[in-house]
Amino acid sequence: MMEQETTSQINKDVSEPKETLVEVNGLSKKFCKDLKTSLWYGVQDLVAGYKGNKEKRELRPKEFWAVKDISFTLKRGECLGLIGHNGAGKSTLLKILNGLINPDEGKVVMRGRVSALIELGAGFNPILSGRENIYNNGAILGFTRKEIDSKVEEIIEFAELEEFIDMPVQNYSSGMKVRLGFAVAAQMEPDVLIIDEVLAVGDIGFRVKCFNRISELLNNCAVIFVSHSMPQVARIGTHVMHMKKGVVDYFGVDIAYGLSIYNQDFTIEDTTVIGEDVVINSFALSGKEGTNKTTFSASETICLKLDFVNNSDYKDYFISIVIMDANLNGVASLNSLSENIKVDKKSYSTEVRFENIFTPGRYAINIYFLENINSNDYKFGKTLSNYRNLTYFESIGGVLVGTVPVQLNSNWII
Secondary structure (H helix, E strand, O other), X not given: OEEEEXXXXXXXXXXXXXXXXXXXXXXXXEEEOOHHHHHHHHHHHHHHHHOOOOOOOOOOOOEEEEEEEEEEXXXXXXXXXXXXXXXXOHHHHHHHHOOOOOOOEEEEEXXXXXXXEOOOOOOOOOOOEHHHHHHHHHXXXXXXXXXXXXXXXXXXXXXXXXXXXXXXXXXXXXXXXXXXXXXXXXXXXXXXXXXXXXXXXXXXXXXHHHHHHHHHHOOOOEEEEEOOOHHHHHHHOOEEEEEEOOEEEEEEOOHHHHHHHHHHOOOXXXXXXXXXXXXXXXXXXXXXXXXXXXXXXOOOEEEEEXXXXXXXXXXXXXXXXXXXXXXXXXEEEEEOHHHOOOEOOOEEEEEEEEEOOEOOEEEEEEEEEEEEEEOOOOEEEEEEEEEEEEEEEEEEOXXXXXXXXXXXXXXXXX
């Protein structure tokens, strides 16, 4: 059941305790994997409904719970980062919250104006211009024409579409659509703002502007934000909910813990090799004592041993090691040039040691063999070989805050 309370019921006095804007209790929604069977079940449900049969049913053949028994509350000033792998039930939950589909069980209460950016171009009439769609969307949100008039120029400016605002939306690129959609959703200052992964379509400059705007809106609204970018969730989230197979396995304010659960669902991809000039014959990770292992405590020494052969005619080259986090971002690097190590032989059995300064999580190691043109000016030439995800290690211990991957050693005087 979905309930909507009007804005007049909301007391926005910031001096008083923050009121609850979103209440979800025991929410469940099931789907059927087969269309024909789904239609037949629909007929059965209609008949059962007409007879007043309110008995709670278990799943029938080919049915599954897209979301099951979801409960949470969200107050003004809070941002819920909703995370989970594809198929976890996030989009279904958002559609229920936005009133696009009805739940089979449970209750949702949304207080105030709700603005949603769930599907790219959703709510836009493709044959109307961007300006006309602004008025249409504003009216759907419950704003008067006068209120929209006062906001329209801000929306156009935020979307950076001044030159194209009177062009039909069907001619917009995906990036233009998401810019207009977010501008309408955010500039109208809703009480509840729901955002799916569509922001990933925008360029980096616009995404930064969007997140700055969300931070501003958090003073007076509640935000539900779905993303596969954990740094973005950590940046604006006050709460995090991790979903798996339609159920919630974590909901709380420990953002770092929630993100670590998300990262555990994914494995490091297989090693890929680009370039055949340098061949790594063997490699191993070990601790300072020499025992092979892949799990290291905070501040422990990590030792990488390599045996490789240079099959090319390049005689002056160097080795670069890049450490990647679970989001495939490079978080640290080390190379033989910085140690003034000359690499010019055909084959090597080498070893490099570094301190584990990384926060808890899994990290992949990429290795590059690069032609060295001028080490004094750090001018590099051809990439002889590139080993992506050669191996990985697990860092344990230390303190994880958000998605910050590096934990520096320091001296505190208090």
